[in-house]
Structure formats: C-alpha cells, structure tokens
Amino acid sequence: MTEAVKTPKIPPEKQILMTVNGDEAVAYAAKQSLVDVVAAYPITPQTIIVEKFSEFVANGEVHTEFVPVESEHSAMSACVGAAAAGARAFTATAANGLALMWEILYIAASLRLPIVLAVANRALSAPINIHNDHSDAYGMRDSGWIQIFVENVQEAYDTTIQAFKIAEDERVLLPVAVNLDGFFLSHTLENIRMLPDEEVHKFLGGYRKTYPKVKVDYFDEEVPLILNPARPLSFGPLDLYDYYYEHKMHQIEAMKRVPEVVREVNEKWYELTGRKYGDGVLVPYGVEDADVVVTVLGSTGGTVRHIVKKLRSRGYKVGTIRIRLFRPFPHKELAELLKGVKVVGVMDRGISFGSYGPSFLDISTALYDLKERPLLVNYVYGLGGRDAQPEMIEKMFMELLEIAKTGEVKEKLRFLGVRE
Template sequence: MAIVTGKQVGLTGNSAIAYAMRQIDPDVCAAYPITPSTGIIEEFSSYYADGQVSTELITVESEHSAMSACVGASAAGARVMTATSSQGLALMWEMLYIASGMRLPVVMTVVNRALSAPINIHCDHSDSMGARDSGWIQLYSETVQEAYDNLLQAVRIAEDPRVLTPAMVCMDGFITSHAVENITLLADGEVKGFIGDYKPGRSLLDTDNPITMGAMTLQDVYMDFKHEQSMAIAGAKEVVVEVGSDFGRRFGRHYGLMECYRLEDAEAAIVVLNSAAGTTKVAVDELRKKGKKVGLLKPRLFRPFPYAEIAAALKNVKAVCVLDRADSMNGFGGPLFSEVRSALYGLASVPKVMGRIFGLGGRDYTVEHSTAVFEGLYRIIETGRMEELTGYLKS
C-alpha cells in the first residue's frame, strides 16, 4: 500500500514495520494477531505467502505461545521476531522475563494500546510500561520513520554479544501504526549490511555439544544471574549510542538516547514519549515565536533508562512537566514522571517537576493541551508555587 513520491514512500507504521521485517528476513517469526498491530503480521504473512522471505512463520494460538515459540527458536540460535499490542503483551508477560533471563535477543514491535478494563483498542502506554521491568530494552518511536529505523537498530542492539537481551520497539497505536507518513526506506542490501548475520554463541540444535538451558537455580546463584543480566542491560546504553551513530553515518539519520528539541536555553520543558512529542514540537515552535523559552525532551531509550543524560539535559530548565500516557495507579505519578524526577534529584539546582497523565485510551492530545501545559509551567516559574504536583491533564 505504498504511495511513492520521489525518494519517499507513504507508508503506515504497520506497513513500514512489516517492510523492515521483510528486509531483516528473520529465521523464525511467531505471532498472534491483535489490534492495532495486526497489520504487521498480515503484511508479513503476505511476504511469506509470496516467498519473499525465508522465514518460518508460526501462526500460533495465543501471544503466550508466540513468545514461547520465540524463546524456543531463539534458544535454537535463530534470529526471531514478533509483534503485539495491549492484552497480547499482557498475556506474554510471563514469557518476557524468560526471554530476557535466558538472554535471548528476540526483537518485538509493540504497537501501544490501552489495557482492559474497560476494553479499548486505542493508544496509551499502559502495555509497554507494564513490561518496563521485564528486562527488555525499550525503544520508543515518535514517527513511522523512527519506528522503521528503530526496528533495524534493535536487531543489532539486541544481538550484540555485550548485550544479548531482547528488545521491543514501541510506537503509538493508530496514531502511528495506521497513519500514512512519507518515509525514506533503505535498500534491502543496506539493511543486510547494517544488521549483519546473527552468530549465536550457542544453539540447542548443536547436538554434538549438548547444553542445558532454563535450569533451576537456588539461593546460591539466582541473584548472581540477575546481577549479570542487570549489568548487561545497563551496558546496552553504550551499544544503543554506537549503533545509532553507525546508522547515522551510513544513512544520514542520527539517533541517540533521546531527542532534545529547542532545549538548550529552555526555561520550561515537557518530557514525553512517542507521537505526542510531535504535537509538542508544534506548540514549542509557536511559543518560541512569541518569545517563550520552551523546549522538549523526548526519551528514545526508556530501558535502560538514561537517567544521567536526562538529568544533564534538564539541569538548566526551571520547570518541567513529565507527561505519562500510562498511570501507575496510585504510584507517585506516572512511570516516566517518577523516573525523570528521581533522575533530577542529585542536581545542584533541581528544576520544579510536575507530572500529568494524558491521552489514555486514545484521548486526543492537541497543541492546545501542550500550550496549556507550558503556560502552567510559566506560572510555576513566576510564582514559585506548584498547585498540583501530579494528576490528570485537564482535557
């Protein structure tokens, strides 16, 4: 379903991800359809049916089995991919920890959607935020282009021998997955050259050198395995930067840990993930025209959380609002808020930080909302008072 204009192609987020998966041509893909990520597996199934991929496609009977089959295939040494959303990710929850604990570099697209109840098929981040402690790398994508580029990079990051950790690439349900954007695709050969071959260090299919995987561990060693895993994920930050730089060198689109938009001299800043960053950029530009020093910080990498870099980027800002598209239900603000605020704690001069929950279940987030948030931040700067530390965005 491509609309071609010059070098650019009009694709939905789902089509771009399916296209990237065709180019990556994983050994095994195991998936179960769920709105709004269904289109990814539908289009990939077409590539499979037409013989355009060498992948073994396993159309499993549930998301739990999807991730279980991914674990089996990855343990066999295969390059493995899948995609899901919402309840599907929730059903995989048990297996997410097993994939990461066994250090299997599965790559998954998560098309963000609200969790039931009430049932809702539209965007928020309660699904991937629920998986934030599962030991997966999490990359967030503002646009279709970023989702496409992130997926290609995720393969290299996850499979890096220093990392060997599964990775999920998140994009907003419907807003990004179903909207057509003009993007620049790489040639198949460029993708192959960038991701390289996956050379697993071990495989269940090496019957001459049998290994036991998933053994039971007790009090003597379990914690040491977890410590090693935690260190490896922390080290992934460096690899994300390396891979992002190499991607930029090769293809001209540079990626780091976050995007700072007009943040250098900003007094007031919004921190937000995924597509809402695009809306916020419009508000920033409009307010900048009126002389307001406002800016945006959009984390790209949420796991591992680049707390030092985020603190450094916000250290000169006077007031910050962290927008969370997920509520951690009576925690101290949303998940992004509590981590950003905690990251700022060690600064010599800590900005005022407020948190707002927004956009749940696909509720619109407009330029007006963004502008109102900045106005609120200016009131804090002017009066020194914050009336409401955390809460829901008025909409």
C-alpha cells in the same frame, strides 16, 4: 527529530520512497532484517504487521518460518525457543496480548535472547479499548527488556532494523521492544525512505551470528551457546539461592552497556542513511536556554516540539526532550540536560495507579541528586487514545511558565484533557 546529513553513504535518492503506515513500515523492516522465525497472534492495532509479514512468507519473498500460534503466550514462547536455537526471532503484539506474554517476557530477557518485539501501544482493558496509550509498555517495564519509543513512521522502520543490531550486540544480548503508538503511528500513512535490501543485510552483518562460545565439561571443545541436538545444552534450568542472584547481576550489568550501543547504532545509521534521532537515547529540542522543559515519549513528541517552536517564536524560553530509550532509563543524561531548568513537566500516557506516571518516577529519581532541583509536575494524558491536542499542550506550557514565575506547584499530579 530527523536531522539530515549532507552526505550519507546511501543518499536519499538511492533510498526507496514508500507511503506506508507504521505497521507496514515495521513489517518491511523485519522482512529486510533476515528474520528466521516469526511467531505471532493477531491483535489490533498490531495486526497489519504480521498480516503483511505473512504475505511476504506466502509470496516466497522471505526464508522465514512463520508460526501462527494460538496465543501471545505461545508467540513469545516460540520466539524464545527459536532464539535459543540461534535464530533471529521477531513478533509483534499490543495491550492484552502483551499482558498475556508477561511470564515469557521475563524468560526471554533472563535467557539473554535477542528477540525483537514490535508493540503497537494500546490501552489495557477494562473497559475494552483498542486505542493508544502506554499502559501496555509500562506494564513490561521491569521485565528486563530494552524499550525504545518511536515518534513517526520513518523512525518505526529505522528502529526495527536498529533493534536487531542492538539486541544481538555481544555487549548486550537482550531482547528489544520497539514501541509505536497504536493508530497514531500504526494506522497512519506517512512517506518514508527505505534502504535497498542488501544495505540492511550489510548493516546487520547478514544472518544472526551466535556467541558466546562456552566451555561445557561434557564436550571436549568450546561450543556456541545455542540449542543444538548434536551438542545438547540446557537453558534456564533450576537455579536457587546458590546462583540465581549472580545471574540477575549479569542482566543488570548488560543493561548498563545498552545506552552506549544504542548511541553507536544511531550514529552508524546516520552515516548510512542521513537520519538520526538525537543521540539515540534522548531527543532534546530548545533545552539549552529553557526555563520550562517538557519530557514526552512516542508520537506526541512531535506535537510537543511543534508547540515549542511556536512558543519560542513568541519569545518563551521553553524546550522539550523526547525520551527515546525508556529502558534502560537515561537518569544521568537527563539530569545533565535538566540542571538549571526551572520547571520540568513530565508527560505520561499511563499511570501507576496509586502513584504517578512511570516516567515521572524515573525523572524524579534522576533529578534528586542535583544541587538545585527543578520543580516537577506530572501530566497524565491521552489514556485510551484521547487525542493529544496541540491546544491542550500549549495550555500545559502556559501553566508551567506560570509555575516558573511563581515558584509554586499547586498540584504535582495533573490530568490533561479529562472531563471534570
């Protein structure tokens, strides 16, 4: 939820009112973020992002090198090369396009390249489906990328800019995926407030800065860790059982530092714009006194909050937490918020076949060490773009309230809104 502050550095009236869809919002954010290289291949529902960006390039509005590659595998490869050379690189994709990037996602993360990727979340084939679910994002869960899910078009704009700040932070140096629900956000027109260009430039500290400097035995001074023909370095050469494991430890340690950076960036953005999203990691509502809490990712977060407000006005003790930062997963923070809650419903717009929804697995892990554990139910919903109807969400809450009363979970894995 967007919480307004009294005196942001740039008051709302100094911000630019735009009525745009989620894809356009992301394109404008990338434009203002002084991106050096965009390499992309079109796929619905992401296409508008790079289409709009290519217009900026054609109009001479940006200095960006636009590389219209022949596949998503190449798109991410080109971003890897560009980022390794010190450029600020951006791309966007969805579903099968993201799946085709898979191999290079791991390389981008392990080379510690601060690439930003917008994912307009879409169901994976087969059957072919262009609509929204989170199966694409869940598929890249273990690749080493930071994954943030946004709730509305304003947040898609805000988060795309924040993503560069987070990715390029010296404590992080990891790629960031900004997830916006296909169609529900990518193609939905909403009113947003944009910052003036120069304020975004200032927020990001101008063009990408590169660090750290490294000592290499064939140079007589420390050199920036980037590809540069004048001072040749190798990136990602063979690394067997001698050092590979240690390099993985670097990634593991870098991930641990991400939440604090996400919180800082959320706070800085709040001071600048008057907008923040919970603490940047989690967006709780009505949790303090709740018997029943539902967790959710993405645009459904708003619909769930809408129902929570409705039910609370009728006296039900219910609450919700929107998980904004999905990787790294905020286990401790969730356990802290959920201790004392009777029942937790975990909504997943995707499933690990043969298991549960991916966020359910993490929440189970998060709650295991609590002395008094809440009961847990996993609700898989909205596959292939099936609408998350308010009525359906209300029924889910009533079911969870009943479980809170009886203390009995009949089915741990439930499928919402599916034909029987």
